[in-house]
Amino acid sequence: MAEGFRTLIVGGGVAALEGALALRDLAGDRVTVTLLAPEPDFVYRPLRVKEPFGLEQAQRYPLSEIARDIGVELVRDRFGWLDSESPVVHTDGGDRLSYDALLLALGARLHPAFSHGLTIDDRRLDEQLHGLIQDIETGYVRSLAFVAPSAMPWPLPIYELALMTAHRAYDMEVELSVTIATPEDAPLAIFGIDVSQAVEGLLSDRGIAVLGSAHCSVPEPGLVLIHPGGRELRVDRVVALPELFGPSTPGVPTGTHGGFIPVDVHCRVRGFDNVFAAGDATDFPIKHGGIAAQQADTAAMAIASLAGAAVEPGPFNPEIHAILLGADKPLYLSAHITGGHGSASEVSEEPTWSPPTKIAAKYLAPYLEAREPQGTQ
Numbered sequence: 545m546a547e548g549f550r551t552l553i554v555g556g557g558v559a560a561l562e563g564a565l566a567l568r569d570l571a572g573d574r575v576t577v578t579l580l581a582p583e584p585d586f587v588y589r590p591l592r593v594k595e596p597f598g599l600e601q602a603q604r605y606p607l608s609e610i611a612r613d614i615g616v617e618l619v620r621d622r623f624g625w626l627d628s629e630s631p632v633v634h635t636d637g638g639d640r641l642s643y644d645a646l647l648l649a650l651g652a653r654l655h656p657a658f659s660h661g662l663t664i665d666d667r668r669l670d671e672q673l674h675g676l677i678q679d680i681e682t683g684y685v686r687s688l689a690f691v692a693p694s695a696m697p698w699p700l701p702i703y704e705l706a707l708m709t710a711h712r713a714y715d716m717e718v719e720l721s722v723t724i725a726t727p728e729d730a731p732l733a734i735f736g737i738d739v740s741q742a743v744e745g746l747l748s749d750r751g752i753a754v755l756g757s758a759h760c761s762v763p764e765p766g767l768v769l770i771h772p773g774g775r776e777l778r779v780d781r782v783v784a785l786p787e788l789f790g791p792s793t794p795g796v797p798t799g800t801h802g803g804f805i806p807v808d809v810h811c812r813v814r815g816f817d818n819v820f821a822a823g824d825a826t827d828f829p830i831k832h833g834g835i836a837a838q839q840a841d842t843a844a845m846a847i848a849s850l851a852g853a854a855v856e857p858g859p860f861n862p863e864i865h866a867i868l869l870g871a872d873k874p875l876y877l878s879a880h881i882t883g884g885h886g887s888a889s890e891v892s893e894e895p896t897w898s899p900p901t902k903i904a905a906k907y908l909a910p911y912l913e914a915r916e917p918q919g920t921q
């Protein structure tokens with residue numbers, strides 16, 4: 545590949561692929577793109593919630609094929625540390641990758657927030673929840689709490705899992721009490737009031753109780769303490785979302801909370817001219833695939849401009865779209881994000897964006913729609 549403006553993208557998830565596709569569109573041959581990613585495949589994480597119910601498996605797309613298809617070089621290795629003086633990224637495998645611009649899209653690290661209960665890990669959700677669902681089907685488990693840690697991670701899965709579990713119990717004609725305990729002041733509060741009210745109604749129709757503004761601890765198996773107030777919830781099983789932390793990126797500054805990478809409105813890492821970050825790795829408080837993609841698009845505009853393309857970098861102006869699964873029909877949710885809450889909140893049973901995919905991403909969504917996934921697992 546001819547040497548253009550060298551852009552190194554670290555990661556092989558939503559933000560990384562969206563960034564690579566956006567750069568191809570915005571800067572064409574002016575940039576050469578290298579993708580540094582340890583895993584062989586891009587996995588469509590939102591569909592993992594269906595796996596424990598035997599409904600569908602998350603699609604996988606080999607990164608090597610995507611890289612070949614869009615004309616980027618793939619290096620299968622891990623980010624080790626950044627020497628911004630040189631400037632070079634050192635990989636765990638001992639390589640030194642130099643760049644003119646760097647986009648960090650390493651995602652978040654997952655940690656259990658509670659020492660008791662089951663903390664979901666979407667890489668093995670099927671294995672984790674399959675037994676629980678069987679215990680519900682046979683009537684062995686009759687009460688269940690889905691608990692989110694105090695810093696709400698991805699907004700959707702807790703609601704989707706609760707809805708699908710309640711639905712399965714109903715189908716099997718078994719009694720099951722389902723409670724969601726969440727630090728949000730209302731269900732899916734970041735989507736704004738209209739969405740929250742619609743989701744609240746849906747959950748109530750399904751007999752799912754919601755404890756909002758709940759900061760929980762799980763001091764022993766089956767016991768959830770809700771703060772403030774000290775209310776106790778006793779259930780047969782507790783399923784918790786993980787707490788998210790920023791990635792380990794030696795040489796890159798981390799913000800004050802959770803080790804996330806601090807970025808400005810152009811998704812430029814604070815203190816750097818040519819280092820950008822996008823997605824769950826950044827200090828933007830909402831962790832969502834569509835948001836990751838918009839951040840990657842914002843960074844790609846700034847990088848294309850640095851490479852000399854006729855692109856005016858615009859600021860990150862977050863808009864959130866989501867498809868909530870688990871009701872009779874999928875619900876299409878949208879909002880503009882202002883100050884951590886949604887305005888222009890919209891809920892519909894019909895798609896309101898195109899293509900209407902779980903991860904709303906300007907370039908990645910149509911690209912994946914046009915590709916065949918390969919072998920699910």
Ligand SMILES: Cc1cc2nc3c(=O)[nH]c(=O)nc-3n(C[C@H](O)[C@H](O)[C@H](O)COP(=O)(O)OP(=O)(O)OC[C@H]3O[C@@H](n4cnc5c(N)ncnc54)[C@H](O)[C@@H]3O)c2cc1C
Nearest residue numbers: 555556557558559590622623650651666823824832833834
């Ligand atoms: C169960 C579930 C359901 C979800 N549902 C939705 C939904 O419906 N809609 C939606 O928009 N979002 C949804 N999300 C959230 C969405 O999946 C994430 O916000 C999104 O994947 C973030 O993208 P990312 O690129 O920042 O990080 P990731 O997708 O996590 O990608 C990070 C990449 O970095 C790589 N990496 C990690 N460490 C290194 C290293 N040291 N060196 C190099 N590479 C590294 C990883 O291998 C990976 O390829 C859901 C998440 C889960 C878990």
